[in-house]
Structures are given as structure tokens and as C-alpha cells.
Amino acid sequence: MDTLNALLGGFGSALSPMNLLWALLGVTLGTFIGVLPGLGPALTIALLLPITFQVDPAAAFIVFGGIYFGSQFGGSTTSILINTPGESASIVTALEGNRMARNGRGAPALATAAIGSFVAGTIGVVCLSLLAPVVVKLALAFAPADYFALMVLSFVTVAAVLGNSVIRGLTSLSLGLLLGLVGVDLQSGQARFTFGALDLLDGIDVIIVVVGLFAVGETLHLATRYRSSTEEIIPVKGSMWMTAQDWARSWKAWIRGALIGFPIGAMPAGGAEIPTFLSYFVEKKLSKHPEEFGHGAIEGVAGPEAANNAAGAGVFVPLLTLGIPTSATAAVMLSAFQSYGINPGPQLLTSHADLVWTLIASLYIGNVMLLILNLPLVGLWVQILRIPTPYLYGGILLFATVGTYGISRSVFDLVMLYAIGLAGFFMRRYDFPSSPVIIGMILGPLAEQQFRRAMTMSQGDLSVFVTRPISASLLALAFIALTAPIVLSFLRSRRETAAA
Numbered sequence: 001m002d003t004l005n006a007l008l009g010g011f012g013s014a015l016s017p018m019n020l021l022w023a024l025l026g027v028t029l030g031t032f033i034g035v036l037p038g039l040g041p042a043l044t045i046a047l048l049l050p051i052t053f054q055v056d057p058a059a060a061f062i063v064f065g066g067i068y069f070g071s072q073f074g075g076s077t078t079s080i081l082i083n084t085p086g087e088s089a090s091i092v093t094a095l096e097g098n099r100m101a102r103n104g105r106g107a108p109a110l111a112t113a114a115i116g117s118f119v120a121g122t123i124g125v126v127c128l129s130l131l132a133p134v135v136v137k138l139a140l141a142f143a144p145a146d147y148f149a150l151m152v153l154s155f156v157t158v159a160a161v162l163g164n165s166v167i168r169g170l171t172s173l174s175l176g177l178l179l180g181l182v183g184v185d186l187q188s189g190q191a192r193f194t195f196g197a198l199d200l201l202d203g204i205d206v207i208i209v210v211v212g213l214f215a216v217g218e219t220l221h222l223a224t225r226y227r228s229s230t231e232e233i234i235p236v237k238g239s240m241w242m243t244a245q246d247w248a249r250s251w252k253a254w255i256r257g258a259l260i261g262f263p264i265g266a267m268p269a270g271g272a273e274i275p276t277f278l279s280y281f282v283e284k285k286l287s288k289h290p291e292e293f294g295h296g297a298i299e300g301v302a303g304p305e306a307a308n309n310a311a312g313a314g315v316f317v318p319l320l321t322l323g324i325p326t327s328a329t330a331a332v333m334l335s336a337f338q339s340y341g342i343n344p345g346p347q348l349l350t351s352h353a354d355l356v357w358t359l360i361a362s363l364y365i366g367n368v369m370l371l372i373l374n375l376p377l378v379g380l381w382v383q384i385l386r387i388p389t390p391y392l393y394g395g396i397l398l399f400a401t402v403g404t405y406g407i408s409r410s411v412f413d414l415v416m417l418y419a420i421g422l423a424g425f426f427m428r429r430y431d432f433p434s435s436p437v438i439i440g441m442i443l444g445p446l447a448e449q450q451f452r453r454a455m456t457m458s459q460g461d462l463s464v465f466v467t468r469p470i471s472a473s474l475l476a477l478a479f480i481a482l483t484a485p486i487v488l489s490f491l492r493s494r495r496e497t498a499a500a
Contacts, residue, residue, distance in 0.1 A: 030070020
């Protein structure tokens with residue numbers, strides 16, 4: 001009952017005219033970004049961070065939530081019409097969606113993607129509303145040793161899952177931990193890793209790192225891979241209405257996709273890529289028309305798109321209740337919370353309950369807005385694909401530069417921005433994931449703080465991490481997550497050697 005009352009209070013705030021306008025801005029901008037190949041919500045939120053300090057925190061997070069959900073809606077458009085996923089989680093949608101478009105069924109493919117995203121996104125937000133208070137109650141039982149173990153698990157799983165190499169992931173994580181330690185140690189008062197630079201005594205602003213990696217670095221990487229030839233855009237033909245058979249084959253896929261996507265998205269090593277692939281294989285196994293897969297099966301669009309959006313809602317569970325980001329966009333949003341002096345975690349629902357429930361209510365509203373925007377305005381989104389790419393990249397770099405300089409009006413920050421952007425470019429070039437850098441930078445100081453508290457309470461006894469059941473279990477999971485890929489790779493190579 002308390003949850004329902006809190007949610008109704010959130011709707012009371014989210015339905016105010018000004019917040020409705022912020023929600024509309026967020027979902028429209030998110031769809032716009034999702035449609036453009038190569039760009040994503042992490043980059044967009046990073047660009048907007050410097051200029052949102054002048055608005056109310058609730059308004060800023062309504063925009064960010066709308067961008068996140070909107071980009072997932074928009075990503076399906078490029079996947080279906082030009083076989084180029086706007087988001088990594090839309091890769092699976094391209095397998096069947098583009099085939100449907102080439103067979104003259106692009107309109108039903110876009111319709112089932114939009115409606116499935118709405119259905120699954122709504123189911124995901126309902127689950128978020130119900131689970132968030134439960135997870136908070138469990139988290140309140142955590143001691144400092146348990147929090148440290150949870151952060152170690154997050155470090156390991158994010159480093160192991162994001163990217164194609166555990167070593168590269170851990171290297172990126174180590175860079176983030178190093179950046180997070182720069183500045184004056186609050187406990188001892190000693191300067192760390194500042195190399196005598198007075199500008200570094202306060203530490204490196206996480207916004208500079210976020211914008212440098214996701215805006216400057218990503219843009220430089222995309223620019224070096226730019227080809228002047230244009231992609232073939234398949235025009236949308238016919239009505240957006242789905243036939244009775246399309247509905248019959250889609251609705252079960254929407255439900256299954258939502259049930260697969262939400263729990264995986266809520267896991268510390270979740271994300272949206274895994275559930276979309278899993279949903280695709282489930283639909284292929286359960287379909288009454290398996291021969292259509294690979295040639296334009298509508299279930300192959302409906303299920304993965306539903307899983308994608310449900311996973312997006314699931315990401316908010318660990319972010320809001322534990323302060324643990326499980327994706328690049330969640331890491332950027334965590335930095336946005338901290339830039340407002342708000343620390344997500346078990347106390348967030350108590351200390352900033354109005355903000356949290358307004359954000360959750362706005363996700364319901366945003367889903368409805370996205371359905372209204374995406375079904376009638378597909379033709380408009382297709383025209384966005386014709387924006388000249390060089391203008392787009394130049395605009396992003398200009399926006400990043402002006403926004404970063406506006407925070408502190410410091411030339412040193414601009415030099416730092418482009419130095420980190422250049423590092424981000426080489427990381428993308430050589431397949432080092434960027435997300436562990438942000439996660440390490442944000443959670444590293446928090447993990448250090450919890451470790452010191454645990455040592456103080458146990459009088460320096462390290463056994464506290466293995467004698468407490470929660471911390472011991474979490475550390476065991478972290479060890480398994482770290483060693484499992486190495487063991488599987490070793491067994492695979494042994495099997496290949498034996499076969500040869």
C-alpha cells in the first residue's frame with residue numbers, strides 16, 4: 001500500500017505540465033539518437049550533463065530516463081530499415097527485421113517493435129515499482145564488508161561481461177580506479193596522483209571523463225570509420241497496422257521477451273544484449289513457423305525488442321537501490337546523480353523519495369509518449385538518417401567542448417577532456433570497453449570507503465570478509481565470474497586441440 005501511495009505521489013509530480021514537457025523532450029531526443037547509427041543514450045546523457053545543472057534534478061532525470069527508453073525504441077528503426085543497429089541491443093532485431101523490410105513488410109516489423117517495446121517497457125516499470133522497495137529492505141541489512149564484496153562483484157562482472165576480453169575489461173577497470181583515486185585523500189589529507197598539479201587536488205571531475213570517453217572518444221572513433229557512401233534506406237510501404245496473424249504471433253513473444261529481459265537487466269552483470277539473443281533463440285525454438293527464421297519471422301523482431309526494453313527497466317533496480325550501474329548508460333546516470341550530490345543506494349528511497357517515484361512515474365508516461373511518437377512518425381525518423389554525418393560529428397564535438405568549459409571555465413579541464421577523449425579513441429580502436437572506466441571511477445572511492453569502515457569495525461581483521469555469509473557469498477560469486485571465462489576458454493582450446 002505504501003508503494004502504491006508513493007507511486008501515486010510520483011504521478012502527481014510527473015503529470016505537471018512542466019514535467020510532461022521534460023518527458024516529451026527526453027523521449028523525442030532519445031528516439032532521435034536511437035535512430036542515428038553509432039550514437040547512443042550514454043553519449044547523449046554525457047553531452048547533456050554539463051547543461052542540466054541549471055534545472056531541477058527531477059526534471060533532469062525525467063529527461064535522462066526518456067532518452068534511455070527512447071533510444072531503445074529508435075534503435076529498431078535503423079536495424080529494420082538499413083540493417084544498421086543504432087544500439088548494440090538492437091543487433092538481433094536486424095536479423096529478422098531487415099529481412100521483413102526487404103520483403104515489403106517493413107511497416108509491420110516497425111509496428112511490432114514499437115508495440116512490443118511499449119508492452120515490455122510497461123511490464124518492466126511495474127516490476128521496478130514492486131521490487132525497488134523489497135531490494136532496499138534487503139540492502140539495509142548489508143554491513144560495510146557486504147557492500148565492499150558487492151562492489152567487488154560488480155567490478156568483476158562488468159569487466160568480464162563488457163567487451164570481448166576479461167583482461168581488457170580489467171585493464172579499463174584499473175584505469176577507472178586510478179582516476180577515482182586522484183586528489184586529496186579525505187581520511188589522511190594527503191594528495192594522491194596529482195603530480196604537483198593544483199587543478200587535480202579536488203580530483204578529476206567524473207563529467208569530464210564521461211564526456212571525454214563517450215562523446216569525444218566515440219565521435220573520433222566513428223569519424224575514422226566514416227565512409228562517404230550512403231546506406232540503402234528501405235522505404236516504409238503500406239499501413240502500420242498489423243494483421244490478425246501478426247498480432248497472434250507477436251503478443252506471446254512480447255510477454256516472453258519481457259519476462260526474459262527484466263530479471264537479466266536487473267542483475268549486476270545484466271545489460272540488454274544477453275536477453276535479446278536469448279529471446280531470439282527461445283522464439284525460434286517455440287515458433288510454429290521455424291522455417292521463416294532467417295527470412296523475416298515477425299517473432300524474431302517482437303521478442304528481442306521486448307527483451308531489450310524490459311532489460312532497460314531492469315537496469316534501474318540495482319542503480320537506484322544499490323547504487324550499482326550495470327550498463328554504460330547506467331554508469332553515466334550514476335555520475336549524474338552524484339553531480340547533484342545524490343548518492344543512489346538503500347537510503348535513496350528515504351532521502352529522495354519524491355525524486356525516485358517521480359522518475360519511475362515518468363517512465364510509465366514516457367512509454368505511452370514513445371508509442372504515440374513511433375507509430376505515426378516513422379516517416380519523419382527515416383528522414384533523420386539523411387543528416388550529413390560530418391555535420392553530426394562536428395556538432396557533437398562543439399557541444400562537448402562548450403558544455404565542459406561552461407562547468408568550470410577552466411582551460412585545464414578542456415585539455416583533460418581531449419586527453420581523455422584521445423585515450424577513449426584508442427580504447428575503442430583496440431577494443432577496450434569504456435564502461436568499466438566510469439564504473440571503476442565512481443565505485444572505486446566508495447569501495448575504498450566501505451573497506452576502511454569494515455577494517456575499523458573489525459579492528460583490522462580481514463577474516464570479516466569470509467566470516468559474514470553475505471560478503472563470503474558475493475566474493476565467491478566474483479571469483480567464479482572471474483575464473484569461469486578463463487576455464488571455459490582453456491577447455492575449449494583443449495577440445496579443439498584434441499579434435500585436431
